Amino acid sequence: MNRRPNHLAGAGSLVWLLLVGLPLYVMITATLRTRSDYARRGPLALPERITLDNYTGAFSTGFGRYFLNTLTVTVCVVGLVLLLVPPLAYAIVRSRSRFASSAFRLFLLGLAVPAQAVIVPMFYLISEAGLYDNLLGVVLPTAAFCLPVSALVLSGAMRDIGPELYEAMAMDGASPRRMFFQLVLPLSRGGLSTIVVFSALQAWNGFLFPLVLTQSDSTKLITLGLYDFRTEHGIDIPGLLAAVVLSMVPVLLVYLFARRALVQGLMGVGGK
Amino acid sequence: MSSHMKTRIRKQTRSRTATGAGGDERGRVRTARRSAGGGRAPDRGRGASRRARERYGSRVGRPGFVWAVPATVFFGLFAITPLIMVAALSFTSWSGLGPPRFVGVDNWTRVFADPVMIESVWLSLLVTFLGVAVQTPLSVLLGVWAAGQQRNRAVLSAIYFVPLLLSTTAVSVLWRAVLDPNFGVPSRAAWLFGDGNLFGTQAGAIGVLAFVSTWQFTPFHTLIHQGAARAVPRVLYEAAEIDGAGRVRQFFHITLPQLRNSVITSTILMVVGGLTTFETVLILTQGGPGTDTTITAYYMYQKAFKGFDFGAGAAVALVLVVAATLVSLIVVRVSGYDRMRSDMEGVS
Numbered sequence: 001m002n003r004r005p006n007h008l009a010g011a012g013s014l015v016w017l018l019l020v021g022l023p024l025y026v027m028i029t030a031t032l033r034t035r036s037d038y039a040r041r042g043p044l045a046l047p048e049r050i051t052l053d054n055y056t057g058a059f060s061t062g063f064g065r066y067f068l069n070t071l072t073v074t075v076c077v078v079g080l081v082l083l084l085v086p087p088l089a090y091a092i093v094r095s096r097s098r099f100a101s102s103a104f105r106l107f108l109l110g111l112a113v114p115a116q117a118v119i120v121p122m123f124y125l126i127s128e129a130g131l132y133d134n135l136l137g138v139v140l141p142t143a144a145f146c147l148p149v150s151a152l153v154l155s156g157a158m159r160d161i162g163p164e165l166y167e168a169m170a171m172d173g174a175s176p177r178r179m180f181f182q183l184v185l186p187l188s189r190g191g192l193s194t195i196v197v198f199s200a201l202q203a204w205n206g207f208l209f210p211l212v213l214t215q216s217d218s219t220k221l222i223t224l225g226l227y228d229f230r231t232e233h234g235i236d237i238p239g240l241l242a243a244v245v246l247s248m249v250p251v252l253l254v255y256l257f258a259r260r261a262l263v264q265g266l267m268g269v270g271g272k
Numbered sequence: 273m274s275s276h277m278k279t280r281i282r283k284q285t286r287s288r289t290a291t292g293a294g295g296d297e298r299g300r301v302r303t304a305r306r307s308a309g310g311g312r313a314p315d316r317g318r319g320a321s322r323r324a325r326e327r328y329g330s331r332v333g334r335p336g337f338v339w340a341v342p343a344t345v346f347f348g349l350f351a352i353t354p355l356i357m358v359a360a361l362s363f364t365s366w367s368g369l370g371p372p373r374f375v376g377v378d379n380w381t382r383v384f385a386d387p388v389m390i391e392s393v394w395l396s397l398l399v400t401f402l403g404v405a406v407q408t409p410l411s412v413l414l415g416v417w418a419a420g421q422q423r424n425r426a427v428l429s430a431i432y433f434v435p436l437l438l439s440t441t442a443v444s445v446l447w448r449a450v451l452d453p454n455f456g457v458p459s460r461a462a463w464l465f466g467d468g469n470l471f472g473t474q475a476g477a478i479g480v481l482a483f484v485s486t487w488q489f490t491p492f493h494t495l496i497h498q499g500a501a502r503a504v505p506r507v508l509y510e511a512a513e514i515d516g517a518g519r520v521r522q523f524f525h526i527t528l529p530q531l532r533n534s535v536i537t538s539t540i541l542m543v544v545g546g547l548t549t550f551e552t553v554l555i556l557t558q559g560g561p562g563t564d565t566t567i568t569a570y571y572m573y574q575k576a577f578k579g580f581d582f583g584a585g586a587a588v589a590l591v592l593v594v595a596a597t598l599v600s601l602i603v604v605r606v607s608g609y610d611r612m613r614s615d616m617e618g619v620s
Contacts, residue, residue, distance in 0.1 A: 006519065009417050013428060016414060019487065020432055023450045026457070030449075042460040043450065084343040091339035099337035103344045110351055114548040116569045117593040120576050120586045121357035122350075124366070144350035147343060170333035179333060205439030207551050212577060223441040227555060230445050237449045244442045251437045266436055266492065 031242040054242035066225040077203035080143040089154035110148040150195040157191025197265030361586035379583040392571040400546030402482040415497025444555035474564035477557045493538040500534035
């Protein structure tokens, strides 16, 4: 291998580092500055004195409630995905029925359907079902759009379980149900954590469904809160950026403590 | 069925390579796989006999179709039904209240007679093209660079990763604040940005959109290429070194050809993402100045949820569905499910 240091590539990567770092720097420092300080001395200056008012301010404009709403939606979406996908993936991998393989093809097709494409009839369906402006009305479509990637990821993980393990259990007279709980679920933990992180991210960062399917303050989710904050108090940039930082705290925590699962979950996002 | 055969073929190739020298393992897997694909007839024969054996032998212990029913019904209800309904709604007039009324092709003629719609299609294509043209070379270079083993690269890669942690909403709000005409960075750097209002002209606004999505998504594609670049067998570089090939030549003659699959995958993802860009436009430019950045997904949102013309919105949405389906067909034709899986395994 070529051992000479590649100065050109190093310089290029530093330029990119600057581009990535600059807005992050502005974001972090701005949230610690007062509004007048930010307006007077510009976005690039360091704080005159450090203040946490922007964060408390964000909470007083309702971000605490948006946070809780988003958490509720996220938990429900993850729960639904965990309830629906493992049996599906198990059937895709192990079932001999034609239905399971056509179901798999249906989900593969679903990979390519963008949420934007179905938003109009979704609004119609959810309104007709009486779920407009209800968190459940956000949970259902969000979970549905997590299914294709989750099914793909989890059935991929389950395929790696060797057939001899199934055969051994069949020899002991185990039912498909027992194999599912005692063999398949424990051995596909990696895939399970990937789909948990993936669907949690989808729910936490989701914007289009909440935008179209909710309207009141009591059902507002955090992404929508950011959007409205910008429209209503667009000039309070430190306050706005404090809200942005708050919105990413949970994801940051996952990044610190479960980096591998997060990266895999994110790559699942890309499969969409 | 076929998936089982594929697993089997993969197993065979794996055991074959186990006997080969460790160095050129991947090359061998390739050729083995190709030969397994080429000599399909004997494989199919063996597969059929095995299938027959399994039918008699181990049918017990297999889950029935019931296991797949709940998820399929749920998906059918909340993803497939709306997809079918979008076609139906595009032939109706509906303002959000009362039942939709059938109006034939009225929405379609209206939508396609609207110059804003036609322009939006071109704008979507332009934004998508810009995204691919800027992000592909950038993410390939960064990915290959980050695939190296030096310690500082790992630290830098961790920072590069941060944009991925932010939602599209957060990214758009952040950049809107940073590029704010009155309080943002451009207002402080007149030598670079002129009057500081990047959102005032069409070129400026499109530039901002392309730049922000590059900022957000380049790390993701970098990860894809980094995984692929790490999988390139070192022996190829060693051989090139002996032949006296320099770094640039090695990049173009070894690295790039070996990254072919990951480039295809990431390009497809960029195209799908580019065609459905919505939040960035809504938050950064609101389709403006005027309708200069009104791309198709945003146009649909405007028609349906701002103009309460849901029929026209559905017609535009159907255009999006067709575009996305075409892309998905390309996905299946060009890459195939198998390879996408192996690409994902390379990551992390």
